[in-house]
Amino acid sequence: MKTARTLAALGLGTLATVAALASPAVAQDTKAAPDKANQQCVVNTDNGDRACFATHREAIAYATKGRVTDAPNDARAALKDEKLQERLSGPRSQHGIKPAKNAKSALAAESRVLATVYRDKDFGGGSVYFTGSQGCSFRYPWSATMGDDWNDAVSSTASGQCDITLYQHADYRGFSQTFRGNVPYVGDAMNDQASSYSFDR
């Protein structure tokens, strides 16, 4: 545990090392962290890998595989920054489109943010940045459940490359609603209800 925390704390310079050596350890580390509710996490929906950090900047750097290392730690400021959002999720003209394989673009498919969910209203508290290689309109293997830490916890959402649909129950069951853009409150019906999700456009 201690090793993992130390590696994570070393930050961006060691990002590749952390990813290569300690992905499982980083995931375990989230369970021991004292301030779990305010952790900024990244979930790779291709394989379920999850890593959590103290700050948005660290989480975004991890989500983008070290491509974006200067994001603000204020989630609201980040969402208002159109240029930053384009760096995170690709140009709006490409949103919803499945990324070309072997894209030469610096915005490789696997380092784009598909969408983000937040524990509190107004993009507050902890967050999860979802990444995945298949773009939108695809049910990723790891999106059928939110995971224990995040079940029935989401209160606000932000589109990235994709819009996000939240489902009341696991396995895309129960009522559902698709959220587009920056949504400061998912509404009384969906608040603290989401148990699975999919990406749409």
Ligand SMILES: [Ca+2]
């Ligand atoms: Ca639920």
